[in-house]
Amino acid sequence: xxxxxxxxxxxxxxxxxxxxxxxxxxxxxxxxxxxxxxxxxxxxxxxxxxxxxxxxxxxxxxxxxxxxxxxxxxxxxxxxxxxxxxxxxxxxxxxxxxxxxxxxxxxxxxxxxxxxxxxxxxxxxxxxxxxxxxxxxxxxxxxxxxxxxxxxxxxxxxxxxxxxxxxxxxxxxxxxxxxxxxxxxxxxxxxxxxxxxxxxxxxxxxxxxxxxxxxxxxxxxxxxxxxxxxxxxxxxxxxxxxxxxxxxxxxxxxxx
Numbered sequence: 523x524x525x526x527x528x529x530x531x532x533x534x535x536x537x538x539x540x541x542x543x544x545x546x547x548x549x550x551x552x553x554x555x556x557x558x559x560x561x562x563x564x565x566x567x568x569x570x571x572x573x574x575x576x577x578x579x580x581x582x583x584x585x586x587x588x589x590x591x592x593x594x595x596x597x598x599x600x601x602x603x604x605x606x607x608x609x610x611x612x613x614x615x616x617x618x619x620x621x622x623x624x625x626x627x628x629x630x631x632x633x634x635x636x637x638x639x640x641x642x643x644x645x646x647x648x649x650x651x652x653x654x655x656x657x658x659x660x661x662x663x664x665x666x667x668x669x670x671x672x673x674x675x676x677x678x679x680x681x682x683x684x685x686x687x688x689x690x691x692x693x694x695x696x697x698x699x700x701x702x703x704x705x706x707x708x709x710x711x712x713x714x715x716x717x718x719x720x721x722x723x724x725x726x727x728x729x730x731x732x733x734x735x736x737x738x739x740x741x742x743x744x745x746x747x748x749x750x751x752x753x754x755x756x757x758x759x760x761x762x763x764x765x766x767x768x769x770x771x772x773x774x775x776x777x778x
Contacts, residue, residue, distance in 0.1 A: 567591055569592050575612075575640060596611050604687065607665050611637050619648055636774075638773040642735075645727075648731075650727050657701045663683060664692045696721055729754070739756075
């Protein structure tokens with residue numbers, strides 16, 4: 523009897539381990555990961571805006587105070603391809619489990635978003651640190667401070683992105699298996715440095731954070747299959763060889 527129960531327990535454990543490793547999105551993406559502590563260490567006033575965000579100099583114009591409950595100033599207007607961002611919030615350049623890479627953009631130009639997007643990145647970074655320390659999640663382009671067309675800094679007539687207009691989109695680097703915090707092109711020979719399993723883990727950590735991810739775009743070489751449902755939808759595009767595109771659901775609705 524005891525031996526039979528032990529064998530059953532082993533089978534169940536193996537099933538769930540295999541399921542979680544092979545199926546990227548096993549959790550319910552409609553469930554927001556709310557901290558059990560109403561005032562966690564990273565948000566000591568419990569207003570849903572982290573201390574790091576509130577003390578970020580780029581957010582000084584919002585007048586955040588880490589000792590009082592601040593209102594969320596951010597609103598995503600329109601759509602990711604035809605919209606703008608009101609009260610955009612700046613992502614701190616570094617945080618637990620993530621870093622922001624600017625590329626050719628000046629500091630604090632390309633890393634703005636709605637509070638929900640910011641919280642997803644920070645929460646995903648904290649989740650990542652529960653499993654791995656290196657490399658940190660590489661955050662790339664988000665939105666401009668006021669949203670709108672994401673133009674090239676050096677050539678305003680050129681668009682860097684068709685989307686990224688209203689604070690709901692963020693680009694990420696693929697995870698490298700050599701732990702280097704540098705870019706990775708998975709379309710060619712550098713694919714040998716691509717860490718599929720940890721990329722899946724990274725994305726799951728973001729899904730388990732705040733917000734509802736509705737779209738993930740990757741290169742076909744990512745090894746993560748396309749799908750339309752359940753959310754998030756997953757698409758393959760050839761031009762996403764060096765980054766992953768993640769989009770969240772509009773937290774304040776689409777009628778604005």
